[in-house]
Amino acid sequence: MPPVDYAALTRDLAAVVPPARIHTDPLRALAYGTDASFYRVTPKIVAVAESEAEVSALIAACRSAGAPVTFRAAGTSLSGQAVTDSVLVVLGEGFCGFAYDETEQVVRLGPALVGGEANRRLLPFQRKIGPDPASIATAKIGGIAANNASGMCCGVGQNSYHTLAGLRVMLPDGAVLDTSDAKTMATFRATHKKLLDGLAALSAEIRADAALTARIAEKYRRKNTTGYAINALIDFSDPVDMLTHLMIGSEGTLGFLSRVDYRTVPDYADKASAFVVFEDLEKACRAVTALKATPVEAVELLDRAALESVKTKKGMPVNVDALGPDAAALLIEARAPDAHDLRAKISAIVAAIDAADTLNGVAFSHDPAETARYWDMRKGTFPAVGGKRPAGTTVIIEDVAFPVERLAEATMDLRALMDAHGYREAIVFGHALEGNLHFVFAQGFDTPAEVQRYAGFMEAVAELVVGKYDGSLKAEHGTGRNMAPFVEREWGRAATDVMRRVKKLLDPENLFNPGVVLNDDSEIHLKNLKPMPAVTPLIDACIECGFCEPQCPSKGLTLSPRQRIASSREMRRLRCDSPNAPELAAMERDYLYAGDTTCAACSLCSTVCPLDIDVGRYTRSLRAERRGPVAKTIAAAAAQHFGVVTTLARAGLAVGAAAEAVVGTAALKAVSGAANKVLGTPQWSAAMPRRARPAPALETGEGIPALFFESCASRTMGPAKGDESEPLASVAARVFARAGYRMIVPEEGDDLCCGQSFDTKGFPEAANAKARELAERLSHGGAPVPVVFDASPCAARMKAFSGPQFQPMDLVEFLRGKIAPNLTFVRVKDPIAVHATCTLRKAGLAPALLELAGLCAEQVVVPPGVTCCGFAGDKGFYTPELNDHALRHLPEALPDACHDGYSSNRTCEIGLSSHSGRRYRSILHLVDEASR
Template sequence: MQHQSAAGGLASEFETILPKERVFADPLRRLAYGTDASFYRLTPQVVAVAENEAEVLALLEICRRRKAPVTFRAAGTSLSGQAVTDSVLIVLGEGFGGFAYDESNQVARLGPAIVGGEANRRLAPFGRKIGPDPASVATAKIGGIAANNASGMCCGVGQNSYHTLASLRLALADGAVLDTSDPASVAAFRRSHAALLDGLAALSAEIKADETTAARIRDKFRLKNTTGYAINALVDFDDPIDILAHLMIGSEGTLGFLSRVDYRAVPEYRDKASALVVFADLATACRAVSALKSAPVEAVELLDRASLESVKHKKGMPVEVDALGPDAAALLIESRAANADDLRAQLASIAETIDPATTLNGVNFTSDPVESGRLWDIRKGTFPAVGGKRPPGTTVIIEDVAFPVARLAEATTDLRALLDAHGYAEAIIFGHALEGNLHFVFAQGFDSEREVARYASFMAAVAELVVGKYDGSLKAEHGTGRNMAPFVEREWGAAGTAAMRRIKALIDPENLLNPGVLINDDPEIHLKNLKAMPAVSALIDSCIECGFCEPQCPSKGLTLSPRQRITSAREMRRLRCDDPQAPQLTEMAAAYDYAGDATCAGCSLCSTVCPLEIDTGSYIRTLRAEKRGGVARTIAGGLANHFGATLNATRAGLAASGLARRVLGDKPVLAVSDAAHQALGLPRLSPAMPRAAWPAAPKPANGALRPVLFFSSCASRAMGPAAGDDSPPLLDVAARVFARAGFALVQPENLDELCCGQPFASKGFPEIAKAKAEQLAQHLATDGAAIPIVIDASTCATRMAAFSGPHFRPLDLVQFLRDEIAPRLTIKRLPETVAVHVTCSLRKVGLASALIELAEACAEKVIAPPGVTCCGFAGDKGFSHPELNDHALRHLKESLPAECREGYSSNRTCEIGLAAHSGRRYRSILHLVDAASS
């Protein structure tokens, strides 16, 4: 394409505006940053990360002069190909993550880079939330939510971005800025862009004068509809400023850049109840939906028989799915209210709406959060179930359409028949039934002309069914993108499509912004630039590149996220098959060593939010194992076999650094360490570097107390408190607290030779790691088969849980403190504000709440900074690759109030990084329990 050569020389010009570290022109990062959740692959020529509106305007000016098209990217969770480009990609940086709430007017002013879930978390204290609730709300950012008019299970039409928009701030391709909440900005824009506004006013007048077209537009937008532009703005408003603002919603970055979106916040009710109601056939279920339309329900989700089959083993399923007939269907119903009394009244009303005799399991609501959560997990598990079972090399496609609710049963039956006729028998259908909005999910390969032709034939048939027979919406909430662009005219006809083309020509006359998206003259654009999904590893092949993992990753924004690691691995595999000598492959592989491997924390938090539980950390560890040669394995084996000596060497190093700091002072030593790290790659000392912890002789246990075998991790055994911290050794604190609760702490013999193997596992020596873990399990089981076995570090406890047996059932210290120690103590809450850091291991095993509960029992106020997930210290990466720890904890200090002087966690190395970046002392949670129970 012509614009590719123009874009190729843009990187150096961008670097006159942005720091070099925010301009990417190398093959690896262009590919990685250019991927999104759709099944299209376009690689940008250059990627720029912008942190403010001024930078966006400057970048746009360069692109306009160079005639290089521009695409904006928020979180990249869009599904229809609207966030990929082969030209210039501008990615929103954290500077766009603004939040403010006008409580008097109940308006949330949001930057386009704040995640929807984070906006809701900040609105929760006011009993409010944003209206749009896409399934990706925990990952999707406001810019994308607004630009796609994304909706979800509860918001329907009335609470989507279009209908809850209060005002916005936008930048056009020509550099003009309009803030619709600012009268001065509006007045200036009316003067500078009179021709544009006059053109919109004229178009609006023409549409309104054509009663047939105006009526059709109003009727179409009673359903969820994101096909094409929001031309309902032309009939809903008279002022062209209002028209322009609402045209931006759902415009997919083709008309302008949204630098702020102001929503009228909607109520968030805490009292809620859910029920999964199963019916013998789809028609009966859909008749119930029609009846529920006027009932006090927040959401009604439809699951067809195939959907129920895909999640039949999920905990909480209220019926035996195998016993259901072939036409069975279910409705997941939720009702919410301002208080418990109102909720009870609403549930009674709903019960009167649905005749229990028409159901297979009655209408049984639960307000228990755990039970309700299980019901919603059943619904949310449908999409991953198909994605996880698809054949290798295929992608999973989720389409969404909307039908008139009155014809939902007939339309769903037709859609099922259409899927079967085109060979998609494994497909499932589910959706937001109150709005007639159905999703259908199926596996699709694009590795042969036959498969592409099958998909093309199917999509054409879908268009005829949805529009030709039912006059529904071809895209209800996922946006038009490239995927549905060829079918816009099929849905809207010549007049509607002509209006959309005029809108694009008026607002972006040079076609600079996201060309080819939403409006496209190529009838086969939806069949081009399809994503290759070659098999790489069973650990990651099921990845659908949705991006849900990214907010949890400590290296996202520093190097690569889990999705980007997988995307890059797939592309390198493709290149190895197609052209093993390609220079691009060599360059990508070299860059991946650092960006993909070295800066991966291996924390596996990505798996906790992945719909398919993909553990990218495990995959990276397999790459490390493949690269470890015989010499490296021999050295690692020697260290493992002489672990006591290894620990003593660590202690000696800590003692030497401590002596140097005492003699020379902190600043000179840390400065030299920084310089050595930069120049030679040596480990960098931390300002919170611990003192050496030398082993002490075991103390005899009190025979009158119940024994507990206590295993101290190697980090705890080697690393004592930081310089200046007069805390007693952790072992002494544990003995004291345990004794108060009636337990005698017992240490295993030959302790210094023991290790769970985690340091070796993270470095890519799985066999050595396994041998050390088995050695530890056998040793502790031999010494303590009949007594509790407690491990002080959550990382080690989580690892050793995999080696449990009849005589070895290790307990995390946090769990033991909460379940066994705290109930036996008299705890007086301290009048303090404390911080807690929930380690990755605690999150993965479901013990995050245990740490917070302990802290809340011991201190008046507890803060768990929401922006901090994995701390990025990752064993020793806080020393070898400190930039990972720096990046992961970059917001920690600002998230803690001045009165918070202490922090607590459950892993010694994590505490080093937390202390260094917060300016607070971080210690084991055991210290807080000790202080509160003294």
């Protein structure tokens, strides 16, 4: 075939998808092309699709141009199944559909909906989807189904294949099959009779071959995602059912899943877990075999190295250092619809384990906090290895399955194999009940010798798993590129030929994701290996898993934390290898906006990162590196004369309000918006604050002393137009007095600042100078007095400067812990909205905010899908598109009867008010109203 004209194809695609969602520049192509695997293949074109009509048009254009197409959901796959050097179609939010049929207990899901979000919406029905991959908080339905992902509890019986109720799929020829629509089904049967007859003929051939039929049935009794799900050809008689189930685990090579329907499974509230330690692996695996016959929900195996990797994590119930070199542990979970059934299940489980084989007995915990720590510890094994690997290496997690009855022998063989190939720090853990083991090790690909070491090891693994144990080379992570060369090794010629014929029937032009699942290149798993150059210790540990992405306010607008790290690594590589490359200059130029300007630096990514990597901190460090002497001098001067800065800011708000009164809100918003794009000046909005009124004078009187410090934002920015709320300090004084506290306000506070705004802009010296000055001014000479900060970011920052005479507290922390117990509340009737700031989330105070709101209001609304508001200090004024993007779903998430919202940071409240059409104020106002 002639080479693809990608320039012409780009023009064609831009005619069917808005050009803003077509990316060909080096930065975004690399960023969007990055997934969780250890392969680096950069697409020529990235297209973000928001509808099935767009996907259909994209496929047609690519088919006409002869350009292969790969579909991407969350990019959490580990085996290289979602990377391409052609056209990458990324699924946008238009594919986040959700509909639940409570009668049939079937849920219909869009492929771009996150699995964890699907379960959150099913929670009121006490149901969930069957698959439960460890990445469910990030992985999306399209990827979960396309990889037949399973997990710790779902086993084989509750994976996508076995809980599939139907789907809507688009084939490479553009045809659509919707199993829920009789008309579409009839049309498809008529137009694709040849295809369906071909599947029926394949099925008949297999059924005529007793040995092949038995082979397929046996292979799928255990976890297996190597190759296509050809068990569909013997499990069903209707070719349509065969086709739909072949799509499961096909990794986007046979069709595009635009909707997946699952039969939901019970989500039992009653559960308990036990962490049982054994002297050696053999005894642990013997217990697994015994547990197979019990009503157990999950059994996770951790070998001695895995225990070592997480021995310091909170929740480890044993002293790992005291264990012998061969020790192993099982994490066991039982679930039931009620406490009585749970007790019965636990009794059966305990009876199946020989207590003499254990080192700590079999004790189940019903405490949700304790059991959550057990499971967090188990989930931490993979990243623990990733975080400790040498700089410049990648972390690889392989995934195999053995017959359960031979698990002990196989595990020890696997351990010996890793030691023999120099992977002595590798760990083994997995879903023991299914014989499914994961082994994790660090691997460098920077020298031919290292690549060959990996190649030799993979060959040995294949020989062990298939040759000795007839197991699965891929149990749940998908074939991808990683195991494609070994499909025939595992399945044999006859079964693999069936798979090739399936691909030919459904995708005769090899248009969808070629080279994945089936590949004739015996070394494809050794090509396009992802470089991992060291950049800075702040991000070098990143394994590019993508777990951070759902928390990021700029994901989808520009870059996510993972994409920022991947881009930084590539730019570092180019600086070393090709410093004059034009793509380097382009990437560095574009990164200033996409990677820096639009990064909120909120650090929420660190709260879900398994390695605690803080990309916000990394961004702030980049900003600091770029600040020259002149900028630092200006920042220092601003810090020294901060009172002048706040005075000018109040004057600016007064001028803006006067202009608004003359020309109107809409006109001023339009003019300021245009100026923002050209000059970078602030953009006006209807929620823009008026100049703040002065705080009340120093309070005197009776009660326990507490110092109240208003942030510079609160001192500068008063309520918006039409909001007659009192100054916050006045409200605080009243609430404090009501609870028996005497409020103190620092005198001459305009000069004082915690330094947060300087720090986020890359001036750490000025920031720290202001923080130290503030700590000194607010220190109390006698008995320590709590210093209450109205803004959560200021409180969190100042806690780093606390001391015996300076005890900073977050307003939410103070209200919940000190004020609320001394007040009587009458809940407000109307629903109220609550927004936990990034700082509250990071500090673990979000529950305190919700508890406080629950004391004050009968109905508390926490809008789903809203994480960081994206205002990011003052970026809501200067980079309003970040705030717009972060809060794009806020209005639809609030009920009409909800008129007020509450938070704990003034600038966040401005952005929330602007985008919701509601009044957002400090939580202090709500406490005041409900306690009068």
